[in-house]
Amino acid sequence: MISLIFRLIGRGIRDLGLHPWANIFTLVAVTMVSLLAALFMFTLHNVNQELLKTRGQVQMQIFWQSGTAAEAYNRQWDKLSKLDGLKEIRTFTPDDALKHLSEALNGEDDFAWMKEQNNPLQPTALLAFSVKAGVENDRWATDLLSRLKELPYVDKVHYNPLQIDLAKGWIGLTRSVIWPIIGFLGLVVALVVGNTIRLSLMTRKDEIEILYLVGAKQWFIRLPLLTGGALLGLTGSSIALGTLYGAQIFFEDVLNFPPLFIKLTFLPPDQCIALLGAVTLIGMFSSFVAVRG
Amino acid sequence: MISLIFRLIGRGIRDLGLHPWANIFTLVAVTMVSLLAALFMFTLHNVNQELLKTRGQVQMQIFWQSGTAAEAYNRQWDKLSKLDGLKEIRTFTPDDALKHLSEALNGEDDFAWMKEQNNPLQPTALLAFSVKAGVENDRWATDLLSRLKELPYVDKVHYNPLQIDLAKGWIGLTRSVIWPIIGFLGLVVALVVGNTIRLSLMTRKDEIEILYLVGAKQWFIRLPLLTGGALLGLTGSSIALGTLYGAQIFFEDVLNFPPLFIKLTFLPPDQCIALLGAVTLIGMFSSFVAVRG
Amino acid sequence: MIHLNRLSYSFGSNWALKDISLHVEKGEFIFLTGHSGAGKTTLMRLLYGALPVKRGQATVAGYELHKLKRKQIPDLRRELGVVFQDFKILPNRSVYENVALALTVRSMAKSTIDKRVRAIIRALGLENKTYIKCHKLSGGEQQRVAIARSMVVNPKLILADEPTGNLDFELSMHLMDVFKQFHTHGTTIIMATHSREILRTVPDAKVIHLDGGKICEPPEHILSEMAS
């Protein structure tokens, strides 16, 4: 019995070679639509990461009084970088700030408008905290803010409470949008892969009819077809993921330049497995459906 | 001759009915992959618009001296809104600002940290200028900045020159990334649509062979098939665009809430036509190729 | 082996078979004759379960076709060997594979399959085509593959629909010898044929003549063939 099952699975694999063109066409379609789906997921994943990085956090910018001793604010920076919930700290000495500014202006020396304002640059630190979705956040942020303000030498702290709204909004949006999109994507992949496989089985309609006529049982006919469908799905989605991985490595740093600093990251393993599994299952399922009709 | 051509085109359309299942499967696959492509273009279009809105521009925030008469700054706001290159102006009276702030804090009345700072709110205006990619921008921005600073009652003007870099970076990125993506998308659509149509023509292999055997010339066989392929492509991409349009109207305002304020806009007509044309041509072309083999 | 009671079948409004009643005992040899379109193939298709029995009763090899469930059809077909009028062989498989198919479907051991397939291929003179794909065969060779596939299973009942239409006289005679061998070993055979030369080869066979879907008295010339 088990040897028969293996024989039938083997037959399913060998049968793919009997209809090379039909199967190549199917494979290309399956691969391409998987690739498109993977790319979609990839884009979503990276946009999501990027937006969470810039939006899903609270930023506080601390300005020290001009003329604060370097030693003093350096010590404070060390302490600040150990704060709870801190995701990132970027610090600028007055010299840093001036350098950045002149670089941004392409080395032009026209700082007239700045000097007019009589505004000597201050040491600053930009603190980014990640937002945990929850009710207590506003309170937490205002508490933190007042603590920061009370630090010695600190001149002022800028903090935009709108950012909390933004972050919360984005997290909620992600939750409410990502699943419908993945569902729709699944539908598209299912319909394209499914229909292509059913179409390719139409070229084998006669063969299936003949098998029935000589007394084959359902599973005798279906098992090889299911195997073939699964193999097409698995191969197609594997090729798609492989291609995407190659592309990701190749283009990893294509967006990684100032001021974007976006490093493309590959799909997490669970999403890869979900894609492989889904396409394979679709391949099997549509082979199954195709034979019923 | 011309009547014969019309007869053959008619035959191509009628022949679709002879193989309903094969054609329905093909149509669904074509529609779905067109829809996916359209959705991809749609997302890109909207992300692009959104990013251009927030990134491809220079923002200057003007702070008036506290206590400036409402009449005075109102008159200036009118003038500012007529500035060249201005895309958006948002104005806040001191009362507005306080209201927003208290709303953002969910009506809590704990403004202690603000009063501590002894910082009475000022009238402000946020001016957004669109950036034209070019070399003279930095100069233009600094010129504008100094002009704004010289306005009467103006206390200070915030302007981040980094934003120019960001805007330029995004515009350049769009230029360098959008075409490869569209090219890749075209490839995917071409391969899926093309292979599906070739696959569906495999179910008609015998028919084509028989036509040759009874003395049909190339064009007699190809014209109806080209018609059928074109029709499949056109119908599929039209359904896809129609569905997307419906979805866009339905979900137009799904992201249009504070603080995102993203109003989804439909693909511009030229992109729609490009999609319809491309899919139709692919349908024709792959029918053409299928018969050659 | 076969009991038909007032069996009728219609395609839409076209009654291809009308009120057929027939009893075939185990081991009988039946010729099915009749004009083109008389209903011979339709009767065969009912017997092997390709068409459902909607009116009348039919029992084949112990299976009551008018009560048959879909799942039982493969079991019925495993009792039979069928030669289809249009062969129904797999064009892109070899002769060996096509013949072996009937046994593979019955889950037989590989060595048994091999022995029986080779024997029947030799008996039908196809040994030098064993590994040729069937779409490369001539019409008569394809027909012999179809016959080989029906015989290889050693069925209780062979339904052969026009099995010699593409074969020349000598080969037809040889094939009839093979059919008769099966017959003498107890296989029931129902053969639709147009050829008088074929009728002549089995003088003790019964002739069922169809005309417009009804069983009729065979015409004179057929009776005389059988008598000669």
Added chain:
Amino acid sequence: MIHLNRLSYSFGSNWALKDISLHVEKGEFIFLTGHSGAGKTTLMRLLYGALPVKRGQATVAGYELHKLKRKQIPDLRRELGVVFQDFKILPNRSVYENVALALTVRSMAKSTIDKRVRAIIRALGLENKTYIKCHKLSGGEQQRVAIARSMVVNPKLILADEPTGNLDFELSMHLMDVFKQFHTHGTTIIMATHSREILRTVPDAKVIHLDGGKICEPPEHILSEMAS
């Protein structure tokens, strides 16, 4: 009409035709006989351009097949009416459409097509199947559709490969009458057949007997049929 000079054809290493030399004049009636696999269908396929002439020379209806360009094949085929051994009719088109196809392909006017198609369908006794899809026809009915399609174009040359394999005696005789009518109107006919009864119907026909791909002297029994 047909001139073959040392024509050979091989499928891989299998020589299906060897050194065939043959002259057929306009208006001749030729029977092509030979065992199953002798090369009859292969010869036909060479004549209608489905296989390329690679060795030897062949001229059919004025077309030199050994020099024929792909683009000329449809022109050659428009001179011919071919009855294929496996019918090659479109299963999901009606009888009418299948027969009309041969004329549509030749860009004829609709009214002419209609008249000629109906006439030939009537002549072959298919008038009550005119609008039935061909996959619903019996074997013999399908064969008659194939014959009708070859005749409807009034060809100079008819190539008929086993055109009566699925037809009963009376119908075969009737069809031979139709073929003979075409013959008396000057059509050249080449007919591959296994049936002795068919041979007998055209006593003045020439018999070309193939054996293992070569033209041989027809065996005794065929000669005696023709003489009787």
